[in-house]
Amino acid sequence: MSWDPIEASTIDEIRERDVDPLQALAAGETPAIILRRAYTANDCAELVGRFLERQLMRDPALPMKEGDRRRIDIGTSLGNRGADQEAFLAHAETTRELFSDLFEGFPNPVDVVYEALQQVAGDRRQVQTAFEPDGRAYGPAIFRIHYDGHAYPPHIDHVTLREKRFNYAVSRFEHQFAGILCVQNAASDSTTQGVLHQCLWTEQVQPHIRGHTFHDYATQQNIGHCQVDLQPGDLYFFNTRNIHEVPAVEGDDPRIVLAVFIGFNEHERDIYVWA
């Protein structure tokens, strides 16, 4: 069976290809939903300028110093900060403040991602930032800036299956997706953003993730994959229970994405979004 992304430059076309693309992602029937040109390349470039102006990222033109990080986050990551729920929710508040004026003069890229997801999801579902029962919200989205040498080896992302967090409202979602808006590629001729393997995580696969032998396992088992190539402004969604990876960034230009995680249950109206 071929395993191809549902890809178009309008949501209408995407929904013509599949009546319920999120359900197709949940079922593993498609590797990704790719929306081309969700944001303009020009706005992407100017946004990077804004990050530099506001010193939210390290200027790649300056020499790297001892202790400089290969990845900088602008936003609040549940994966990184979720161990302390109070601190996580307080940090999320500062992200919402930061984002309240960061995009002045541009279309708000976080809204672009949420609106695209809402349209893909359809009227019977409601996309919203994740929140706890007391009303406190998570960070809405995160910019990740990856410098030379940064890679994501084969892995999954899942609040319960991987992170084993059960004390968050998002732990009720069976399916977790990611939404990634490409803001800047590492080099002009390298457009690979992600490699998605046609393999949903199970306990049986875990030793190959832990032992860094997934590629050998995939070859042995004839597991196919889908390579997603993006230009700045392209947005894609995928099921984060599919083993996935991002090849190492090469060169002086950092790879920059705007990322969200998405919680989805087939029979639930609410879709929660966080970072």
Ligand SMILES: O=C(O)CCC(=O)C(=O)O
């Ligand atoms: O940056 C990406 O395209 C995806 C990164 C990823 O897999 C993750 O953050 O878990």
Ligand SMILES: [Fe+2]
């Ligand atoms: Fe991931």
